[in-house]
Every structure is written in C-alpha cells, then in structure tokens.
Amino acid sequence: MFAKPFRVKSNTVIKGSDRRKLKTDVSNALPTLSAEDLNELIPSKEELNVVKIYAHKGDAVTLYVLHKNPIFFEHEKRLYPTVYTLWRHPDLLPTFITWPAVLQKLAGGADLMLPGVVVPPTGLPQVRKGECCAVSVVKNRAPVAVGTATMSTSEMCGLGMKGRGVSVLHTYTDSLWAFGDKAGPPSILPVEGEVCDEGDKEGEGKDIGECEGEHEGEHEGDLPTDHLSPNLQELSLTPGEGVEEDGEREETVEKVEKEEQEDGDDDMEEEDSRSPQEQMDALLLQCFLHALKSKVKKSELPLLTSTFLRNHMIPLPRPCDCCPIGKQLDLKKSSYKKLSKFLQCMQQQHHLLQVKELSKGVESIVAVEWKNRELRHFSPPEDGLKEEGTAESNGESDRPYHPPEITSLYSVSARLQPLFADSQKRKGAVLSPSEMRTILTDYVKKNELVDEINKNYVTINPILCDCLLEKSEYQEVEKLKWDDLFSRTLDRMQHCHQLVFPGQEPVIRKGHIEPIDFSVASRGSNKKVTLIKNLELYGLDPAAIAVALQHRVQASTVLQPIPGSKDRVMIQIQGNQVQQAGKMLLDQYQIPRKYVQGLDKVQKPGKKK
Template identity: 65%
Template sequence: MFAKSFRVKSNTVIKGSDRRKLKADISAAFPSLSADELSELIPNKEELNVVKIYAHKGDAVILYVLQKNPLFFELEKLLYPTVYLLWRYPALLPTFRTWAPVLQKLIGGADLMLPGVVVPPCGLPDVKKGACCAVSVVSNRAPVAVGTASISSEEMHSLGMKGRGVSVLHTYMDHLWAFGDKSGPPSVTDEDCEEGMIEEECDVPEEAEEDEILEELSEDRRCPDDLACSGIEELSIAEQGEEKGEEGSEEENDQADQKTPQEIMDALLLQCFMHALKSKVKKSELPLLTSTFLRNHMFSCCPSGKQIDLKKSSYKKLSKFLQTMQQQHKLVRVKELAKGVESIVEVDWKNFELRSFSLPEEKDVEASPVQDGGRGEIPYSPPEITTLYSVPARLEPLFLDANKRKGATMHPAEVRSIITEYVKRNELVAVNNKNYVTINPTLCDCLLEKSEYQEIESLKWDDLFTRTLGRMQECYEVVYPGQAPIIKKGHIEPIDISVGSRGSNKKVTLVKHLEVYGVDPAAVAAALQHRVQASSVLQPVPGARDRVSVQIQGNQIHQVGSLLLDHYQIPRKYIQGLDKAPKSGKKK
C-alpha cells in the first residue's frame, strides 16, 4: 500500500476527547497491551498528530504520529501498527518468518507467499483469515512488515504451503516508514521473544507426528547457500504470479485507465523531479533558481512523447510542488534568496526515496539542454521559434475539408496551401483574370466586413491570404533542445534590454524575459559580471513569480547584445533595445 508515495491531505494535533477514544480503540484492537503501555503510546501531555493521507491507489488512510514516528495507521476503520510500534513491542502480533532476500520483494509491493515462509518447529502462528499479522526475517525477530492473513493457519497446512500467505500493507523501507525518522529495526534475539517457552508449549506428544513433518519442512527451507535463497525467492514470486495471473495485469491496466489526467501529471512531475536530482543537478550548482531547475533539468528528464504542464497537475504552481517535495519528502530545501525569487539551496542526496529511485533507460530521455553561460561546460543551444496560426470559429468552414477544426494550429505555408486548394476545388479562380479569386458566400462570411458584402466580388490572391491570416489567432511554437514543443497564443515576448537610473543618477542595464528563450538569468549575470567587471544582481519581475531580470551597473547594452547574439545565438529580431547602446566615443 505504501510502496509508492502518498499525498498528505491534513496534519493536525489530536483533541483530548479523540485521544481518549483512540486509546480505547487501541485497547480493543490489541488487548495484550497493558494500561501502562497504552499510556506510553498515547501520552496525555505529549503532542500526538493525526495525519490524513491518500495512498497512491486513492485509499484514504489516517496516521497517528508520536514524536515524528507514525505508530498506527487506520484503514477502513481498522487499526494497524507500524513497524516503529512493533519494534517496541515485537510480540504484539502473530508473526510469520521469511528469508532476508524475500524482504526486498515485500518492500517492492509483493505479498508474502507461503513457499517463502519458514515453518518453526512449533508450527505456524494461529491466525484466522483477515487477521492482522506481522512478518520478520530469520536472522532477526523484529517485524519488518505488517499485513493481514490471506487464509487461516489451518488452510495454509491443508494447501501444502502454496499460495498467498500474507497480504502485505506496510513494510520497513516503504514510504510510510520514510515518513518517520527512518531508523532501522533493532536486533531482537529468540530469547527476547521467548521462543524457547513457545517451543516447550508446542512440544506435546499428541502432535508429535505433525511436528516431525513440520520439522522436515523447516529443514528443507534452511537456505544453506545463496542458491537456495534465490530458489525460495523465485518460488515465492512464481506462486504469486500463479495467484494473480492475468487478473493482476488486467487490474494494473484498469488502474492506469482509472487515473485522472491530474494524477498522471503529478506522477510525471515526481518522476522528472527525482530524475533531475539524481542525474542532472550537481552540488556545485547550488543554490539553483527554481525556474532554471524546472526549465533546464526537469524538462530535459521528461520522457519522449510526454510534456510537463504544471497547470494540469494538482499543484498548479512550481512553488507549491517544490514545497511538497520539501515538507513531505524532505528531498530539497527551498529558500527565497531575493524577494520573490526562490532557489534550491540544499538537496538531501542520502534520502532513501532518492537513492532508491531507478533512472529510466537513456533511450526514453532526450539530451539535456544544459547551458554554461560562458563557464566552459556544455554549450547552450537556442530554442527553435516558429510562428503559427490558429483556426478561429469564424474561419472554420474554410478548413473543414482539410480536417482542421477550431483551435488547430498551422504554419503560414500550410494555411496558404489549404486556402489555395479550397479555391481550386470550388472553381473560384476568376475566368478573365487568374490573379483574382471570386468571392463565394463562405469566403464572404469568413473574410469580408459587413460593409464590404455588396461591394467586393473578388480579391487578389495576396489579399485573400493576408485577410485569412489576419483573422486567424497568431501563436508561436517554441522547441527547447531535448524537449517537447510548447505552443502559446499571441506574440512571443522579445528579450528586453533597457537602461535605467538608480540612486545618485547612476546608470544600470536591465535584461528581462531571458527565461522565454531557455537562457539562465544567473548564467547571464555571471558572464556579464566577468566581462565588464561590474556588479550584477537578479531582481524579481513584478507579476511574474518564476521570472527574474538581470541588473548590471552602467550602460552595458553592447556587452549584453554581444553575449546574446554571439554566445547564445538569439536571433536579433527577438532582442529589443539594442538601438539604445551608447554611441562610440561617448561616456558610458
């Protein structure tokens, strides 16, 4: 259940009345706990938190957290202990034992299959179907997993120890464990669990024959070498495969189909975030602007054929997503180094979730658009910018035959081709002069003003194309290296270079909208500072949370233009303000 990350809905301190009710519920669910032990688990004066979460499959779960460690989780009004609690009270639940290699499969989300269960001389613990139980490994009695018995102990014997034994809900090293202090299991010996006493109770003459059979089964499962361990592991997985069969794969497909677009985008964001931290970000880059991290690192980790869109996620904004990664996952620390400008200042490289993240195959990830800003790393590659036109509702009749509906985007050449084909198909070329096109009712409604309905009967080809493009919504497509194309309405903002005045009438140069072209403002600031030996700072752009402007002392338009045109290869038509450079011979 917690093999994948979950989403926290709320985190509140429990009320006094709810605290008493919880204590009563725990006493009823686990009657072996004494009054003193209950008081220790649910103290009256210490802060106890109630955390409501949604597991990755959508299950609503309530956690009860004491001193930062979740002690119980409640699912469908049933209480289950976590491994943190079981390490304090190892004998709280009936416990099945397995081999250490099987634990890795349980952590990955598998259930405990009966061929992987080690049967002690006294027999299996007495459980009923659906009863809460624990799992430990042979070398240590400290429980490492919690779940429910899939069948009763009697049925386990009658089935010859084949099939599913425990449906696992929570394990050591899963995301629920990671929500706590991430401590490891203590070393609990057989004596600590009073195994000797249990064996004496089990050693009764009436069951001698059965004990001999169980002892033989136990001997067969002693794992004398790695090969035996792997055999048990494979047998456990094989049995699980037989149990689930096609049903499991169908269930996975159904779950994938049932995911909302928002959940899919959340998962893609998390994958790209983890991938970027693990393989792209270097310690030397910190602090790193959050907007730069998204554009240069997360976008480059997006699998081929997919596209990150924060607005389609549950977070809506980059700042909220990173806040979740900081508070819930403890992966990064984000700080506002300048007013309104957030940067990643620290990454927890030892975080279990980050270390256990598996990088996707290289073929699924495009090359990273890393830039150096003149620092000698991988050179910057400018984005490809293309002007497009979108079909409005008024012009839709002209494009229906080409299967272009309202909102479809096209290059200007494609628009001309479709309009030309429409004219020829409807035989609208003027008979007397082929430079003109006869206006039919459709062209009249789409391209003419009401005052022109009675006056204009034909148009020149150029006029026809001009009117068509003029009535379409202008868009632009930006393709950053290694990323999926991004299409936006309107005109692309040019990089704006301006000169302003600060205290004592000192001149400063401001550079805005670098992010639109995939240019890192911090890299530009550093490069300019090195070139002109003047101080530079980053300033937030009013009304744009994820954008900053570069401010450098003096009129440095020449240097800024040279850097953008030569190094970053930004076309001159996308740079505004180059004409404000100081004339040669004049004081800058």
Template identity: 55%
Template sequence: MFARALRVRGHTAIKGSERRKLRADVAAAFPSLSAEQLCELVPHKEELSVVKAYSHRGDAITVYTRGRNPVLFERERALYPTVYTLWSYPDLLPAFSTWPPVLQKLAGGADLMLPGVLVPSRGLPQVQQGTLCAITLVGNRYAPVAVGVATMSTAEMLAAGMRGKGFTVLHTYMDHLWGFGDKAYPPTIAPLVADPVEVENTDQEDGDEEAEEQELDGNLPADPATQVDVSSLSLQEGDGCVRLTEKEAACDNHAVDTAEDENLEAQTDAEGSRTPREQMDELFQQCFFHALKCKVKKSELPLLTSTFLRNHMFSCCPEGQQLDVKKSSYKKFSKFLQCMQQKDILQVKELNKGVESIVGVDWKHPDIKSFVVPDGFSPVLDTPESKGGDGEPLYHPPDIVPLYGVSVKMAPLFQESGHKKGSILSSSDVRSIVIDYVKTNELVDETNKNFVKINPILCDCLLDKAEQDSISKLKWDDLLNRCLAQLQPFHQVTFFGHEPIVRKGKGCPIDITIAQRSSNKKVTIIKNLELYGLDPQSVATTLQQRVQASATISPLPEAKDRVQVQIQGNQIHHLAKLLLEEYRLPRKYMQGLEKAPKLGRKK
C-alpha cells in the first residue's frame, strides 16, 4: 500500500474530542493494550497530529503521528499500527516469521506466500481469516517489520501444506509510511521466554557453543522436522507474492544472526549494570548534547522545543534505538529541558501562550565542550540539499520544455508530414514542418521571399473569418507565431534520473501571493510546489524554522491532488532565498517574487 509516495492533502494537530475518540477506537481495536500502554500510544497532552493522504492506488489514508513518527494509520474505518508502534509493543499482534531476503520484496509491494513462512517447533499462532498480524524476520523474530492481514486461518494454512498466499501486506519497514517518520532501524528485542524445545534441537544440530550464542539473543531456529522443505522454495515474484531460494535465505540468515549476536553481546556487557530507565536518560542526554554541538545554529534561535526534539534530537539517535521520554525518569520533554536549564546549558521561555522555545544556548558550557560525538556520526548541515540522506537523491531543478499538440483545426496543415490530431511536437518540429509545407507547395512569394502566400488550407487553419477576404500573404514570423498559437499547449518535465513526463497545458509556475487576513494580518501563500518535485511539507518546515512563524498546509481548491503552503507574514524574501539560492530553481519558474516587502534605507 505504501510502496510509492503518499499524496498529502492536509497536516493538522488533533483536537481534544478527536483525541478522545481515537483513544476509544484504539482500545476497541486492540483490547490487549493496558490502560497505561493506551495512554502512551495516544497521550493526553503530547503532540499528536493527523495527516490526510492518498496512496498511489487512490485509497484515502489517515495517518496519526506522535512527535515525528507515524504510530497508527486508518483505511476504510479500520485502524492499523505502524512498525514504529509494534517496536514499542511487539506483542500487540500475533506474529509470523519469514526470511530476511523476503523483506525487500515486501517493501516493494509484494504479498507474503506461505512457503516463505517459518513454522517453529511450538507451532504457528492460531489466527482466523482476516486477522491482523505482524511479520518478523528470522534473526530478530521479536521486532516486527511488516503488518498484514491473514488470507486464511492457521488450520487452513496447515491443511494447504503451507502453499498459496498467506498474508496481504499493508505496511512494511522501509516503505514510504516508514519513511514518513525518523527512519529508525528495527531494534533487537529479546523474547520474554525462550522456547526449550528449540534450544534442545539447536544443541543437537549445531553444538553447545552455537546454542549458547543463539540463546543469548533469543533467535533460535525452528525444529527441522516441522519446517517446510527449504530446498523447495524459490525467490520468484508471481501475482505480487514472494518465494525464496535456499541459498539466499541461508546467506542472509547467517549474516543477520552473526551481526546481532555480536551487537547483543556488546550491549549486554555495557548495559547489564543499568536499568532501562537509566539507559533512556543517558540516551536523551547523548542526543541532546549531540544536537546542540552539531545541529543547532545560533541563527536558528529562538527555536521551538518541539522542533528541536523532532528535527534535531531524533536525527542524533543511534541506529537501533529510539527516544521515548515516557520511558525516561523525566516523563515529559519539558521537564528534561528544565533540568538542562537549571544547569545553565540553555534558556527556555514561553514566547507564545502554551508554546515554549529555546531562546539561548551556552555553547561554552563544559558539558557541551566535553561531549564527544559517537563514532559513525558527523555534523550535517540542515540544508535542502543535505536532506538527501538515507539513500534519497539530492534535489535537482527539473528541465521544462514547451510542446505543442496538433488540434482538429490544424490537422490538415500537418497531415502531409504524417502527423494526426493529438500528435505532440516541439517548437523546432513545428517550424520545420511548416517550412517544408510552404516550400513543397511553392507558397513563397516570388516578389518578396519574406512573405508566404496563403492557400486554402493555410487560410482555414490560421486566419479568422474577418481576415480571410483581406489577407493573402503573411510574413514568415507571423505565419509561425500563428501556427504555434493555434496548436494545443503541452510541456515536458524531466526530473533528474527519471523519464520525461508530458503534461497538458503551458505549465504553471510556482505561484506566490500575499493575502490579507483578519486584524489586517498578511500571509504568504505558495502553490504548485509539487509540480517541480518539491515537498510542500519540507518547504513549510524549513520556512517555519527560519522565520519563526506558523505555517499550515491545506488542499488546493482548484486541484484535487495538490496542496498550498500558508505562512504568516510577508515572507517572500526568505522564500526567494530558499528557492533561488538553495534549491537553485530558475526565476522563470516562479511568479510573485516582485511582491516582496521593500526594505527601508539604511541611514
């Protein structure tokens, strides 16, 4: 469902009544959640947003985000957890395991076939057809990587000999819904109780030394007597589903098991003497000092505390770990910042009612100066071009070329060159065809070669009724301009690394306007960002950080699949700097930059 990018229609903070309704819906959909877990998932006061979007198939999707990460999504009035939620509550759904090479196919939109499902010695979870299930990987069976719906009951799966499609996959780790959040990696989650049968089987087959390592991380292989014959599996994608080859499964599984054994041993040595709460406190302080030392600039102050947490601290979190203030001793991010303020590291003030901002940072504080950035991290400038991390390409302005379509009226003129109604031509093609037509039909005026004689076809195609009796000749430039004016406008857009896209119309520039709101306040409205490959949410967030003014995204009334960005005040100066200097968009692709406020003369 999320193999391709979402079309976002709106992004708003959730209201109190909607929050209460959502909490009731979550309690009904997932009765296994305790009251405490329910309050963590749908908090009473913590930031919670609603994103209205459409999938590439046209399905209406509602995504609920907490902080930066999507935690739930709703489709056809049914609620589903994201992988971020399942990593916090791994026992929320019945879980089925598959092999690591399958994950890439699942993220690409494939469903899961039963031959790719591992049958453990303790048996499969008992589910019915239509049950919502989690899908995990061999090597880390307790950190779900996908959410799917069972296409048959457990009894039917076994009766079918573990053949056929087992699960319709809705959402996976590494898909675009996962990419909507902070793009964290699956954590290593140990099981609550190890399966003694699996331990015994492993001892018999692999020896005592390997069994000890596999007991350590809880990733124990299934009983070979009850497994599906791995040699019968093949990695093929048929009907949108997945099968697996034995060679790829063995190689990937061994690599995953070895890496996770080493990681878990290191974590056990370092963390064995500390409680989970102490570990989370240390992680918060590490990300806090890392963000202040490498991410935040003095020019960004004052900086909203929520923006500091979402855009700076989350990006400093090490791979495989997640910041969760509820699991720390602070319980609230505001209390954590108060503690840092008491140490004179920073200053926090409530500039607007109910909204706190960081107004000052002491970068010479000993705690900041003595902080050492962990291995593997490097300071990253938060510019639009550096946002191409995690494999995303850097932004390149598109190449836009005007095209022309042959209309019904102009078809007779282009018929001799083999072009029919609807043919798409460039301006040079149109020029060449018209010149060849004039020369072939000997229409160049003998007395003055700068003029072209009008024959019946040219008369019908290019002249109005009032002109048909009075005009017998046209200049070359006038003839070509009239031809282009009578053709249907198209344009071709070519994004870097993609095939050209032909669109109808002349092509809309990025439209920048200033509107008047209540109390004589002005707002800047930006439209058509999507047409140039720009993410409206990213542009709105960048502007909001730079000018410290609220920005909203709302659907564009005249276009169903596009949105507009609205930000308080006349911010054209900042917007022009962003689009022209950083995104390097040519000025010809924008209209409205002349409406920037006039700067006062310096005395």
C-alpha cells in the first residue's frame, strides 16, 4: 500500500474526544495491549496528530502520528500498528518469520508467500483468515512488515505451505516508514527455541523442510516451487539440491538479484549513457508522438499549441498517460527550451505537423501528417505505462471531470516570523486557520500570557506588540480578546490557496483563487459576445468547453489570448450566452457557484442583446 509516495490531504491535532475514541478503538483492535502500554502509545497530554492521506492507488488512509512517527494507520475502518509501534511492542501481533532477502521484495509491494516462511520448532503462529499479523526475519524479532493473513494457520498447513500467506500492507523502508524519523529496526534476539538451530556458527533458522525433517525424524524433501510468486521463487530450494549452506544461499540470492537487475536495466543502459539533455529530448519526442497518435483527433484541429502541451503532454492539472511513470517532462531541460522551437523542428525536419499563427501571438496546430512513417511506426514503451494501463482498465483515465477541492490557507509573513519562531515555522510556511490557532494558543500558554483576572483576554508582550499592533496602539492596547488575537494574526498573514484535483498532488498558489469570470461585451454594429475567463485554474480545457458550448447554444466560438497572460485564453461566444454557459458549468461540471462571477449578466426576458 505504501510502496510509492502518498499524498497528504490534511494534518491536524487530534481533539480530546477523538483521542479517547482512538484509545477505545486501539484497545478493541489490540486486546493484548495493557492499559499502561496504551497510555504510553496514546498519551493524554502530548500532541498527537491526525494525518489524512491518499495512497498512490487512491486508497484513503488515516495516520496517527506521535513525536513525528506514525504509530497507527486506519484503512477501511480498521486500525493497524506501524513498524515503529511494533518495535516498542514486538509481541503485539502474531508474527511470521522469513529470510532477510525477502524484505526487499515485500517493500517493493509483494506479499509474503508461504514457501518463503521459516517454520520454527514451536510451529507457526495461530491466526485466523483476515487477522492482522506481522513479519520478522530470522535472528531478529523486531517486525519489519504488517499485513493480514490470507488464510488460517490450519489452512496453511493443509495446503502444504503453498500459496500466499500474508497480504502485506506496510513494511520497513516504505513511504509510511519514511514519513517518520526513518530509524532502523532494533536488534531483538529471538526467544530460545523460536528458531530452528542449524548447528552452525551463525545459529540461523532453517526453512520448513529442514525443521520438519529434524524434529519429526524424517525428511519430507524440499519444497516445490510451483506455487511460488515470481518475487519469492528464487528464495526457495529447488528440487534435488537439498539444504544449502549459508554462504551458498547468500550467493544464490545475490546471483538472482543481480540477474534481475541486469534484466530490468537492459532498457536503461542506452539512456544512462546519454546526457540529461539528450534524455529529456528523447522523452519529449516520445510524449509528442504518443500524444499525436493516441490523443489528438482530426475534429479537434486547429488546436492551440498551449492546449496541446497542457492537456496531452504534461500531466497538469490532470493525469496524462503520455509521460511514462516515474518521469517528468520539463521543456526547459531539453535542448529546445521552448515549445514553439520544438514544434518548428517537428514541422521542418520531421514533417509531422503544420503550425500556423491564426491570430496575433497565438500558434495553433492546423494539420497532422497522419501518414508520416515515424508516427505510424511509433508504439509507446509498455514498461513505463503498465500502471497507467491498469488505471485505464479501471476507468480512471476516462473518468468524468470533478471540480478541485479548494482550501483557503495562509502563509507566514516577514512581520509575523518572530511569533512563529518557536514552532519552527519560517517565512512562507503555509498553515491552515486551525493550525495557526493551535500554534498561537500554544505560544500564549507557554509564555503565560493568559490574563489571570479574565481568561478571555491575552496580555500583549513585546513580540505580540510588534507583530499585531499598529504604531498608534503601542501605548494604548495592553490586552486583546482571543478572537481579536486570531483575526489580527490572519489579517497580517499572506493569503494563498490549495487545489486538490482527484488523484493528483496538492497545488498551492499565492493569493485568492480567481473565479471563473463571465462578461458581455459589444462588438461592431452593437453585436453582443460573451467572454469566459480563468477556466484553466479549475482544470478545465477552454478548447473543450468552447466546443461543448458551440454545440449547446448553436453559436460560433473562438479562443483569444488574455492580455498579460502567457498560457491562458478566454472563450468568446457569439451573443449573450451567460445563462446557458453558466448552467453548464454549475450543473454538468459542478463548479461551486461562489467560484463563478458575472452570472447576473444573463439576458433579461423580452430584451434583445
């Protein structure tokens, strides 16, 4: 679940009632925790944060963070401890043992396969299907993974230890672990008799075949590899080889990993030998050909070059599958530097398209050479798009438009920096109003500024005086009400806002977000036209909106550049179409009404405009 970086939606301090509810939920989920241990994990007076995140596959997860380390995570209304918690309480969950080399596979997203499980003399831990369990490695009881059992212990034994044993959710070295202080697991020696003794100097545990052979007086042979997953197959014994010594096992694992790395890097050797600029040029050409072949339609032409870049080549603000996973297209890092220069090269040297300046300063793609040999024979690399192909099969790539989640935020100004110094918030740090209130409240209480007579007031100290008072108030104002204290602080912070598009990283911009603006203007012979601006800020494609409006109102539309703006255009529609266009944005695209202005300019009944 956390094999790849996740996106943080919110980070707030837990409330008192929620803290008590969390204690109850943890106690129910982990009944073996004593009251003392529970109070240690969820202290009553220490700051505990609730962080809501979206995993890379879109799963909504809630984290509970203490001392900057996530201690629990909640997924689908079920609580799980993190490795940080299990290192303090290693016996909290039933634990399966595996080899150290398997950890790398688990961290990469693989589940724990039963042939890779080491069975100690005491037997497997008793679990039920779906029960939360942990995974550790031989010679160290500190758990390195958390997951759920895919079957009960009796079913595992009944299937001869074949198939998938633990569905892994979280591991040491994954992005959830990296969200904390990135400490390593402690060294906790196994309990005596917990791991098979091979009689060698290392004292390392044996696999299931060896343990059963020694303690039952008969050797049942090596485990078959038919049901092993590709990630764990190399770690099992092959038929006829018998038991390997430690050195041979490590050599085999290293050899297989080396071969895997060589196979996986075959396609990267050529790229690694090129300069970063050459790599970016190749990526730019690949994205360009992919966009032309799979995205652009003849009916869309002529197409603004800026729209082509924004919607089909660079994944902003919506995901785009033309750019391979793990790579980011940056024109400035290529040899072309500008889109116009790149398109000119594609036109003159590759003969792929025709670009013309249909209006002053605005270039458009007017034609595409669909029969071009280079374009016809281009096929996107499959490796870089596997995950996106999965997303497409789930319908995510063609999902309908959803408006962004817009949150008003504030950044620390230079004047307020002394007030936020204790909380390690520097100039430009972005805060929500609730975070600002929490920091300010802590500051007041820490410096004992609450008025002793009337606790609704706060005494002004020199820092508050410099940060919040006007010069004329220096000698007059000695106290402020709490609400006045908060409002003055917000007034002196810089406004900004956060946009969260579904499945995308949050985007933070300065100032208030500009609303979608409707206006009606007159052209020659007193003809009216409707102008619509700022659609790009909400992830809407002006070209697509213009086409939709053209069909909806049966009137001509044209895109025009906005003076003083590089990449933004406005739609011009013939006639007063405010009512129809506004209704489409509000109903079909679900844009909140407060982010649309100018709807009052709708044509009045009985009056021609």
